[in-house]
Amino acid sequence: MAIKLHQLRALVAVAEEGTIVGASRALFVSQPAVTKAIRELETDIGMSLFGRSVNGVALTQAGASLLRHARLIVEELGRAEQQMAMERGALEGRVTIGVTPLAALTLLPDAYARFRRDMPHITVEFLEYTAKKLQEQLRQGSLDFALAAATESDIDASIAYSELMTFPLAFAVRANGALAKATSLADLCDAEWVHSDTTDEYPQFVVDLFNRQGLPAPRRITRCTSQSLMYSLAISIDAVMAWASHTLELVNTIGHMKKLDFIETSRAARLHLMQREGAILTRPADYFIRCIRNAASM
Numbered sequence: 001m002a003i004k005l006h007q008l009r010a011l012v013a014v015a016e017e018g019t020i021v022g023a024s025r026a027l028f029v030s031q032p033a034v035t036k037a038i039r040e041l042e043t044d045i046g047m048s049l050f051g052r053s054v055n056g057v058a059l060t061q062a063g064a065s066l067l068r069h070a071r072l073i074v075e076e077l078g079r080a081e082q083q084m085a086m087e088r089g090a091l092e093g094r095v096t097i098g099v100t101p102l103a104a105l106t107l108l109p110d111a112y113a114r115f116r117r118d119m120p121h122i123t124v125e126f127l128e129y130t131a132k133k134l135q136e137q138l139r140q141g142s143l144d145f146a147l148a149a150a151t152e153s154d155i156d157a158s159i160a161y162s163e164l165m166t167f168p169l170a171f172a173v174r175a176n177g178a179l180a181k182a183t184s185l186a187d188l189c190d191a192e193w194v195h196s197d198t199t200d201e202y203p204q205f206v207v208d209l210f211n212r213q214g215l216p217a218p219r220r221i222t223r224c225t226s227q228s229l230m231y232s233l234a235i236s237i238d239a240v241m242a243w244a245s246h247t248l249e250l251v252n253t254i255g256h257m258k259k260l261d262f263i264e265t266s267r268a269a270r271l272h273l274m275q276r277e278g279a280i281l282t283r284p285a286d287y288f289i290r291c292i293r294n295a296a297s298m
Helices: 005-017 020-027 031-045 061-087 108-118 131-140 202-211 227-234 245-251 283-297
Strands: 050-053 056-059 093-099 122-128 145-148 159-174 192-195 221-223 239-244 257-259 268-276
Touching (some): 056 061, 061 093, 061 131, 108 122, 159 245, 159 283, 192 227
Antiparallel strands (some): 145 268
């Protein structure tokens, strides 16, 4: 059995597009060519990879198993081709970076400014996901690396984690809102609490915060992973907003939010660099990580 690259590309395309027609468009080849590649692959491995579904085609168990390897092979080959092109003197390349909200207003802006100055022709793509989704994308090879506020429960043995910075958690409300008069947790029992944590740990953290003082926990705990929406909500509604301390300083330059210093917590947001174990970085990806580490050390 000798699996061929064009067969793996066909497998990935059909799985992602959901139909032979969509895959042929994505690969810029004819539909019969995609069908032939899939059939030859199934013959080579002796198993069916797709079955019919109401929406087109669906992966079999064997197909899903092979797809994980196929995606990684196709992505890694693409990176190898980019690296060889750069070795020949080409200026073009691509870096795909996964992020969670904490990275957007902390290390990334300064790191990106330095990277863009030194590598102006490289295409960069930032994709925001939850920590769990970032791990999946890293395992598949879809991302070069990721920056995420991962917690202990998120740790995956196939991913290498390197802590870059720690940010104490801070809480704030609208400076001209009703909650600005609060002086204790007891004044915030009926308030809405808004956070950008992509894990499932924050709601329990809030409950524990109130339980320790014998108070009923808030019933409205809202997740908002969009930093722009989070900011808009912070200046539009009366709610307790949870920020990394560094982020609060950045978004509150004109003083329209009031920090609630009476809320004491040891909880902190920890920003990690995440890479797939054994991944070989392209030159642009490696340099971008150097820019990130430099920004973290400043």
